[in-house]
Amino acid sequence: MRGSKKRLMSLEKMVGKYTNDWMGEPRMNRVIQIAKQLKELESEVNQLKKELMSIQKICEHEFQKNDHINVCTKCQYIESLYW
Numbered sequence: 001m002r003g004s005k006k007r008l009m010s011l012e013k014m015v016g017k018y019t020n021d022w023m024g025e026p027r028m029n030r031v032i033q034i035a036k037q038l039k040e041l042e043s044e045v046n047q048l049k050k051e052l053m054s055i056q057k058i059c060e061h062e063f064q065k066n067d068h069i070n071v072c073t074k075c076q077y078i079e080s081l082y083w
């Protein structure tokens with residue numbers, strides 16, 4: 001009995017190892033997926049920033065005083081009063 005129990009335990013260990021390997025792989029894939037998505041979002045943010053800047057460049061600003069900054073009510077362009 002003791003022998004078969006031992007064999008069962010080592011079998012569980014083996015299965016556990018494979019399970020861990022199997023669990024590890026998708027997690028790594030997820031990391032790669034996240035990194036890829038971050039890169040994509042980063043370039044999207046940059047694209048949107050560029051678009052916003054080009055809109056703000058041609059905007060005829062209508063500033064609203066807001067503490068120490070002026071904020072354009074049309075394009076949200078921020079102008080610091082300290083500059």
Ligand SMILES: [Zn+2]
Nearest residue numbers: 059061072075
């Ligand atoms: Zn503006």
